[in-house]
Amino acid sequence: MAWYSKAITEKKQQIGSFWVKCKQCRSHIWQEQWNENLWVCPNCNYHGSINAFQRIEQIFDKNTFKELFAGIGPVDSLHFNDLKGSYADKIIANKKKTGISESVVTGHGKIHNIAAVASIMDFRFLGGSLGSATGEKILQGANYAYDHQLPYIVFSASGGARMQEGVLSLMQMAKTCAGVARLNKKNVPFISVLTNPTTGGVTASYAMMGDINISEPGAVIGFAGRRVIEQTIGEKLPDDFQTAEYLLDHGFVDAIVDRKDMKDYLGKVLAYYNR
Amino acid sequence: MTPVTGEKILSNPIKGTDSKKTTAWDIVKISRHPQRPVFQDYLSLVFTDFMEFHGDRYFADDKAIVGGFARIDEQKIMLIGHSKGKNTIENIEQNFGMAKPEGYRKALRLMKLAQRFNVPIVTIIDTPGAFPGLEAEERGQAESIAKNITEMANIEVPIVSLVIGEGGSGGALGIGVGDKILMLSNAIYSVISPEGCASILWRDASFAPDAAEALNITAQALLRLDVIDEIIEEPSDGAHSDYNTIAAKVKDSLIKNIKDLLSNSTEELLLKRFQKYSAMGKFEDSL
Numbered sequence: 075m076a077w078y079s080k081a082i083t084e085k086k087q088q089i090g091s092f093w094v095k096c097k098q099c100r101s102h103i104w105q106e107q108w109n110e111n112l113w114v115c116p117n118c119n120y121h122g123s124i125n126a127f128q129r130i131e132q133i134f135d136k137n138t139f140k141e142l143f144a145g146i147g148p149v150d151s152l153h154f155n156d157l158k159g160s161y162a163d164k165i166i167a168n169k170k171k172t173g174i175s176e177s178v179v180t181g182h183g184k185i186h187n188i189a190a191v192a193s194i195m196d197f198r199f200l201g202g203s204l205g206s207a208t209g210e211k212i213l214q215g216a217n218y219a220y221d222h223q224l225p226y227i228v229f230s231a232s233g234g235a236r237m238q239e240g241v242l243s244l245m246q247m248a249k250t251c252a253g254v255a256r257l258n259k260k261n262v263p264f265i266s267v268l269t270n271p272t273t274g275g276v277t278a279s280y281a282m283m284g285d286i287n288i289s290e291p292g293a294v295i296g297f298a299g300r301r302v303i304e305q306t307i308g309e310k311l312p313d314d315f316q317t318a319e320y321l322l323d324h325g326f327v328d329a330i331v332d333r334k335d336m337k338d339y340l341g342k343v344l345a346y347y348n349r
Numbered sequence: 350m351t352p353v354t355g356e357k358i359l360s361n362p363i364k365g366t367d368s369k370k371t372t373a374w375d376i377v378k379i380s381r382h383p384q385r386p387v388f389q390d391y392l393s394l395v396f397t398d399f400m401e402f403h404g405d406r407y408f409a410d411d412k413a414i415v416g417g418f419a420r421i422d423e424q425k426i427m428l429i430g431h432s433k434g435k436n437t438i439e440n441i442e443q444n445f446g447m448a449k450p451e452g453y454r455k456a457l458r459l460m461k462l463a464q465r466f467n468v469p470i471v472t473i474i475d476t477p478g479a480f481p482g483l484e485a486e487e488r489g490q491a492e493s494i495a496k497n498i499t500e501m502a503n504i505e506v507p508i509v510s511l512v513i514g515e516g517g518s519g520g521a522l523g524i525g526v527g528d529k530i531l532m533l534s535n536a537i538y539s540v541i542s543p544e545g546c547a548s549i550l551w552r553d554a555s556f557a558p559d560a561a562e563a564l565n566i567t568a569q570a571l572l573r574l575d576v577i578d579e580i581i582e583e584p585s586d587g588a589h590s591d592y593n594t595i596a597a598k599v600k601d602s603l604i605k606n607i608k609d610l611l612s613n614s615t616e617e618l619l620l621k622r623f624q625k626y627s628a629m630g631k632f633e634d635s636l
């Protein structure tokens with residue numbers, strides 16, 4: 075099966091409420107087993123999508139994560155309407171569905187007792203798209219890291235720019251990277267963790283700008299959409315195109331780390347930060 | 350009626366006998382007009398003494414982005430721009446202004462060269478987007494754009510960016526992080542092409558005119574959204590109807606904006622640039 079079509083919600087694949095079918099190997103796995111295994115398939119190591127709070131629980135020491143800038147949320151400033159209705163309605167529906175106010179959760183906490191600032195994207199909220207409020211929270215996270223000289227980690231999971239915000243969404247690439255640029259200048263480490271999927275404008279901004287870029291196995295990471303490229307060049311792309319493994323091969327990520335090892339890996343990296 | 354004085358009067362970009370309102374889609378069509386002036390036209394009409402520099406020092410010389418030292422009257426600058434061709438042969442060579450990673454890397458190299466020589470930078474934006482190809486992805490299209498956007502935040506000379514035709518998404522922004530962003534009145538700047546947006550959100554590319562309207566891609570809309578700083582008015586039938594007039598206006602605007610920016614110290618310049626991009630976007634804060 076093609077890698078790019080995996081980014082549909084887990085829910086659709088549930089059979090009853092006890093079994094969940096793996097999108098990669100199609101085997102049926104008990105829901106508890108998925109949970110225990112951090113939503114990674116015990117059969118084929120497919121890394122399923124997890125939400126921001128599951129990620130926080132997996133990465134941060136118990137009860138150390140404090141959310142920041144939680145009040146920042148999207149507005150339908152263009153009054154954008156398409157076939158499926160207004161962006162304003164989509165915002166309300168996504169807030170209700172996810173219980174969060176934007177496609178990213180920002181805060182600070184400890185990883186193996188080392189303090190860090192983090193922004194964790196949540197694919198459930200409008201496909202993790204980069205809206206103005208998303209950009210604002212990612213920038214504010216960078217600014218907090220800058221002010222406190224703490225390492226900054228961004229976990230990306232995003233389909234890219236948010237069309238419903240037009241160029242305001244595009245400009246979030248410049249906005250977030252302005253924050254990264256300040257961290258670079260002050261020698262504050264910025265770590266990017268690219269999870270499935272990280273594409274479009276998010277890849278072409280902060281997600282690729284980690285001093286260290288880490289990915290989960292099998293994650294789709296790319297700029298242009300697979301279909302667009304196939305139409306442009308008039309041929310089928312190889313199956314592993316735009317995967318974490320492909321990017322590792324081509325020198326754009328430092329390491330591919332299994333979800334179960336991610337916390338330890340980040341802890342080890344952070345331990346090298348001497349300041 | 351007493352004529353209103355001042356330079357802020359913005360005329361309707363397309364006049365004619367019909368009183369129909371100019372739509373975003375009308376402007377899209379003008380921005381892509383085959384006779385619309387492109388980089389090389391402005392190069393000959395606005396700038397002198399162009400010294401082109403080639404190559405990204407890693408892989409190749411991407412002809413979709415052209416750059417080098419130039420002058421506008423006495424002002425020395427680094428000029429960098431997307432270059433669309435004027436005919437099929439040029440368009441194939443220049444890939445319709447769709448740059449690959451080597452193009453963005455050349456642009457960044459030249460921006461750092463500008464910093465070394467302490468000359469301001471002018472970037473000319475006119476691209477449907479970064480090239481969506483296998484090799485471009487393989488060589489890090491995303492990384493090259495990300496790096497430019499990031500590094501431009503720290504470039505220690507003034508940057509003026511001018512959108513002359515199509516400002517196509519990340520491919521435009523990759524050389525577009527200016528202290529001032531100027532747009533011609535019939536240029537567009539968009540996060541996605543109207544056709545691309547229509548095929549995703551309307552499930553049919555023929556809804557591109559609706560998408561163009563919804564996306565707010567015109568200079569007028571972007572000025573209102575605080576994304577751009579200035580609109581350069583084109584002749585009433587569009588820039589293609591009178592090259593000399595639009596070139597003269599572009600020249601005046603560039604000279605004025607560079608002069609304004611040069612009055613800042615480096616610290617002020619970088620702080621203002623950071624503040625400018627920090628302020629981009631509209632959101633709410635309920636706490």
Ligand SMILES: [Zn+2]
Pocket residue numbers: 096097098099100101115116117118119120
């Ligand atoms: Zn599996």
